Amino acid sequence: MATPAMMLKFHTNLLLTIGNQTLITHKSKQFTKNSLARLFGTNGIRGVFLEDLTLEFVHDISLAIGTFFRRGPILIGHDGRDSSPVLAKIVCSSLNSIGIDCKMGGLVPTPALEFATRNLGYSGGIMITASHNPPKYNGIKLAASDGVEVSREDELRIEKIYFAKKWKKGYKIGRTDREPQIISSYVKGIVSHVNSKKIKARKFKVVLDLGNGAQAAAAPILCKELGCKTFLLNEKIDGQFPGRGSEPTPSNLSKLSSTVLNHKADLGIAFDGDGDRSIFCDEKGQILTGDRSALVLTNHLLQKNPGSKVVTCLNSSNLTEQIASMTSSKVIRTKVGSVEVSRRMVPEKALVGFEENGGFMYGKHNQVRDGSMTLALALDMLASSGRSMSEEMDLLPKSYTTKDKFSCTREQARKVISELKKEHKRYDTTDGIKILLGKEWIMVRPSGTEPIARIYGESDSQENLELLMSRYTKKIKSILERIH
Structure with missing residues (x-):
């Protein structure tokens, strides 16, 4: 999977290049198995607008997506990035050209588009967003008709169609209309899963840091529906994300x-840029890690639904298994990435899914990361227990996690992982490398969206965690210096 620094370059002669290696040209129409999974990263397709995401590429990948979906209507939404409305129009026009009808939802959070895709009966959904990436980036996320991100296998099918350039032929021009019900449908769906009466009775005061992003279109409406007094930060939608x-x-x-x-x-x-991830702050002003807030919500939901399934990535806390065991629930681990978790939740009929980065999924609503659904669940938990968020957090077993990153190419990351394998006996290479060190662990994996590798760790105390991370950061730095 390509990082932004290695993103595919699409020129007028359709020469596809990664680094100095040519993979395919329009003239030969040759492609190899290795060229697959080069467009889709960990979470959709992303790149720099007009450099990686050229208008020509967006047109062609839209034709491939339309050919994959086969029929409409397709729901289109976008975040607040400056380039997003332009790309959304290109997607709609491209789909119309092969006879597929579209509905334009406008500026909406990603989870709202995904929920509406399923709830309003669309054949698929296309979200224009680069999530948390810097303003110059943009991207494309796809939802299947069930409202969940398309599988890795389907991503490969779309890429195969793209490289072969065998588009669906339309016998008439498709239409693009408006879809005005996305936000109302989304908010109504969220409220149906919580005890709104109890939440309203508590008259919660909530601070929403909307990050100049897409949840500004939904989260304040949800809080009003739940009777909360809200204080807004960075509420103006701005594609440059000037607030924070x-x-x-x-x-x-x-x-x-x-x-x-x-x-x-x-x-x-x-919330992050497209509103599918969220980070909490307790009433004492303490910022909570995505792992810890996910664990406290998981504990709350499993207590209400014992014997359930939880799906989470390899890089989330080992406390997940400990918490699940208290309610005879089962934990299923996946590779890192929301697609991996979401798509595993569906056949497992899992109640909960989460990533350590603040991406929380509630299966009864939709098996996707959802910032506003996560907020509603937190309010439901506080209303049900009568405790504060800090008190809820204090009930969790003690464990400490953190993460960092370092700049490198994917090839350099692979060499780092190879060297670490030589130095350890107990490790898991399902996704990068997770080194098992008794009660502690370290994980290193290349990012699927940026020219970096991430390092994650967990230990039984903050002091031990800092020592662990320092030791392995120095080790990785040494390896990188040797392989340059």
Whole structure:
């Protein structure tokens, strides 16, 4: 899977190049098995607008997607990036040209589009977004008719169609109309899964850091429906993400923390650019890691639904198994990536799915990451228990996780992983490498969306975790210096 620095370049002669290696030309129409999975990364297709995501490429990949879906109507939505409306129009026009009808949903969060795709009866959904990437990036995420991201196998099928250039032929021009019900359908669906009466009775005060992103179109409406008094940060949708950037991280959420304290709010929450991930702040102003907030919500939901299934990635906390065992529930591990978790949830009929990065999935609503659904579940938990968020967190067993990243190419990351394998006996190479060190673990994997590799770790104390991360960061740096 390509990182943005290695993203495919599409020139007027349709010469496809990664680095210095030519994989396919329009004239020869040859492609190899290795050229597959080069367009889709960990979560959709992403690249720099007009460099990686040229208008020609978006047109052609739209034809491939339309050929895959075969029929309409297809629901189209986009985030608040400056280039998103342009790309959405190209997608619609391209689909119309091969006879497929579209409905344009406009600016909506990704999970709202996914929910509407299923709930309103569409053949598929296309979201124009680059999620948390910087403003110059954009991308394409696909939802199948069930409202869940298309599988890895279907991504390969779409790529095969793209490279072969064998598009569906339309015998008439398709139409593009508006779809006005996405947000209302989405909010109504979320509210149906929580005890709104109890939530309203608590009269919660909630701080929403909307990050200048797409949840500004939905989260405030949801909070109003649930009787919350809201305080808004970065509420103006802006494709440059001037407030605190498109990705919520502990380092850029100080204003969320201080606003929670100043207003004596019960909860704070920050969303990423397209609104499918969320990071919480408790009433004491403490920013919670995605892992810890996912665990506390999982514990709450499993207590209500014992004997359920939880799907999560290899890089999330080992406490997941401990919490699940208390309700005779089962944990299923996958590779990193929301597609991996979502698509595994469907056949397993899992109640919960999550990633360590703040992506939480509630199976009874939709098997996708959903920032607003996660907020509603947190409010439902607090309303049901009568406890504060910090008190809920204190009930969890103690464990400490963290993550970092380092710049490298995918080839360099592979060499790092190879060297680490030589130094250890207990490891899992399902996705990168997860080194098992008794109660501790370290995981290294190349990003599917950026020219970096990520390093994750877990230990039984903050001090031990810092020592663990420091040791392996130095080790990786040494390996990179040797292979340059």
